[in-house]
Amino acid sequence: MALEVEGLTTEFPMSGRHVPIVDDVSFVLPEGRCLALVGESGSGKSMTALSLLRLVPRPGRVTAGSVRLGGRELRHLSVPEIRHVRGHKLAMIFQEPQTSLNPVVRVGEQVTEAILLHERIGRSAARKRALGLFERVGIPEPGERFDYYPHQLSGGLKQRVMISMALSMRPEVLIADEPTTALDVTIQAQILGLLRDLQREFGMSILLITHDLGVVNQLADEVLVLYAGRVVEKAETTQLLSQPLHPYTRGLLDSLPGRRRPGERLYEIQGVVPSPLDWPRGCRFCTRCPEVFEPCAEQTPPLAAFGSEQSVACHARHRERQGS
Amino acid sequence: MNALFSAGPVREALISDLIVGLVLAVGLGAGWAARRNEIWREALVGVLRRRRYSVLVLGIYVFVALLDSVLWVGGTDSSTSSVSDKVALQEARSPLDRAFADSSEKSYSAPLSRVEFYDVSALARPGAHVFGTNVLGQDVLYLTLKGARVALLIGGLTSLIAIPLALFFGILAGYFGGRIDDVVFFVMSTLVSMPGILLLIALIMALGQSTFSVCVALGVTSWVGFCRLARGETMKLRELDFVAAARSLGVKDRVILVRHILPNLMHLVVITFVLMFSGLVLSEATLAWLGIGVNGSWGQMIAQAKDELSRDPIVWWNVVAAGAALFVLLLAINRVGDALRDVFDPRTRGEKL
Numbered sequence: 001m002a003l004e005v006e007g008l009t010t011e012f013p014m015s016g017r018h019v020p021i022v023d024d025v026s027f028v029l030p031e032g033r034c035l036a037l038v039g040e041s042g043s044g045k046s047m048t049a050l051s052l053l054r055l056v057p058r059p060g061r062v063t064a065g066s067v068r069l070g071g072r073e074l075r076h077l078s079v080p081e082i083r084h085v086r087g088h089k090l091a092m093i094f095q096e097p098q099t100s101l102n103p104v105v106r107v108g109e110q111v112t113e114a115i116l117l118h119e120r121i122g123r124s125a126a127r128k129r130a131l132g133l134f135e136r137v138g139i140p141e142p143g144e145r146f147d148y149y150p151h152q153l154s155g156g157l158k159q160r161v162m163i164s165m166a167l168s169m170r171p172e173v174l175i176a177d178e179p180t181t182a183l184d185v186t187i188q189a190q191i192l193g194l195l196r197d198l199q200r201e202f203g204m205s206i207l208l209i210t211h212d213l214g215v216v217n218q219l220a221d222e223v224l225v226l227y228a229g230r231v232v233e234k235a236e237t238t239q240l241l242s243q244p245l246h247p248y249t250r251g252l253l254d255s256l257p258g259r260r261r262p263g264e265r266l267y268e269i270q271g272v273v274p275s276p277l278d279w280p281r282g283c284r285f286c287t288r289c290p291e292v293f294e295p296c297a298e299q300t301p302p303l304a305a306f307g308s309e310q311s312v313a314c315h316a317r318h319r320e321r322q323g324s
Numbered sequence: 325m326n327a328l329f330s331a332g333p334v335r336e337a338l339i340s341d342l343i344v345g346l347v348l349a350v351g352l353g354a355g356w357a358a359r360r361n362e363i364w365r366e367a368l369v370g371v372l373r374r375r376r377y378s379v380l381v382l383g384i385y386v387f388v389a390l391l392d393s394v395l396w397v398g399g400t401d402s403s404t405s406s407v408s409d410k411v412a413l414q415e416a417r418s419p420l421d422r423a424f425a426d427s428s429e430k431s432y433s434a435p436l437s438r439v440e441f442y443d444v445s446a447l448a449r450p451g452a453h454v455f456g457t458n459v460l461g462q463d464v465l466y467l468t469l470k471g472a473r474v475a476l477l478i479g480g481l482t483s484l485i486a487i488p489l490a491l492f493f494g495i496l497a498g499y500f501g502g503r504i505d506d507v508v509f510f511v512m513s514t515l516v517s518m519p520g521i522l523l524l525i526a527l528i529m530a531l532g533q534s535t536f537s538v539c540v541a542l543g544v545t546s547w548v549g550f551c552r553l554a555r556g557e558t559m560k561l562r563e564l565d566f567v568a569a570a571r572s573l574g575v576k577d578r579v580i581l582v583r584h585i586l587p588n589l590m591h592l593v594v595i596t597f598v599l600m601f602s603g604l605v606l607s608e609a610t611l612a613w614l615g616i617g618v619n620g621s622w623g624q625m626i627a628q629a630k631d632e633l634s635r636d637p638i639v640w641w642n643v644v645a646a647g648a649a650l651f652v653l654l655l656a657i658n659r660v661g662d663a664l665r666d667v668f669d670p671r672t673r674g675e676k677l
Binding site for chain 1: 362363501502564565566568569570571572573574575576579583584587588590
């Protein structure tokens, strides 16, 4: 089932104004594919994911746009209906496996309960399913680990438990919010490999949220670059990594160690992401952009197609194209 | 409602025995549940290891309270001849009552004395009164032991009223916030802004003076502190990822509260229960001093003995026996409470004491 998001806008009241933390985000995640949302902290990646599930923390609110899963509009579902969609169709795994599991409940029980939540099967059948899932996500000695408390498991194992919980209802779309950020590099590779295998096996789509372009390279088919709540660039993964168009994307890629010769200083994007209250009127990146010119501060650049597999929201690129 | 609070003494005794049973059942149930859970088992073992004497002392108090809580009518006590003892045979009496049957004297006698305190006539049972007898000739040791049940009843019943109340409102206010939080917080602020002792007296007067009304009044006035704590802790838990994860899996709020919030508050419940218990027993002593306590409590014994302290020669054993019983119980409870807090506090968990 394809996930189609159009014009999604989520606003938070701040200092008497309604600030769009997620501003007019649109994308399509086709069945069985992996789309990555990339951006710095505060760019609205996680908020986009929570908006899809209608779990935006108060006082935030989704104010515009549509979220369709298999043609069904999620924004207008009743509370019991959206609850059914959560977990069943759209499941989510979180950044911090340390805090994503209830510390006082055995991990096996937590997965079993997740299964029982949406399915009318017996407790022992659910337990058997949970054990199968533990084995599938690569937890060694699942029978023994089943009765462990979260604090007795390592970060990687905890994340595997989280994944098995998210998979327990065979969701159509898995939202992975920085699934490997809190893990060390070797475990990170294992978890990414696991996600890729599971995606193929279950035929799921994955919405991957990350700030790590290395992770994007390993898992994603398509990438959406977010800056200050807006989509600034959208492209096929290989295209984006080889030929980034937006100055922000270029900055991100140039700041990776692999792109520089040894001894050379890494590139850094000047400044920090401005607070939502100080977002410029035009292009939100204009305060940090090396290619800034007149229209940038005043006019919002539209997201326009650039070739068949890439689109970008940048006045500089648009001008270059018109010039050529 | 009023019928329950102003029930006759016999009925009150029976109901209070049921409540002692209930308190004990809750305690045993919690203990049994804890046995199956490693975290709790570890905590219990930790407390036992750190405070074995305090736990032993508490065990003795509970045992004595139990001795006084099993009642039956009749008995094989045929040696008595007085009318009052014959009447007593028709009443339900506990093992403690039976053990101390026939222990009455005419008036005061000093501890282990062989003669009466004032007129130096021979006692019915010379040398048998370890703590002496009071003005009515009742054995003070007997009265002191009977006080254990009353203390357990006050602390237990009041906690059973106050803690669920505090948990319920604290969790609701902390989890849902907004209007509900405003209302709960308003009620709490209103309650704490009234002088506690005045509120207690007013409530007891309104409910009619009995064991239950004292417990209900204490419960109503003492839930605020823990409610605040539960509210704050819930607000913290609400923001944690596992609650967000549960919501993202489509778990209902009700289930999240019961499965995810409540179990993470249980250590606070246990610590609060233990520390609250001693505070409640003390509060009752204060009330007894003001003349509105529970019948047969140590507080009442102390209050009744206050005039005896100014006599010459001084009648000291009443107040000492009741005071010592109260002091030892509170000390033991507070030490266990301390150990519990240490066991649950990750910063001191590793320490061996």
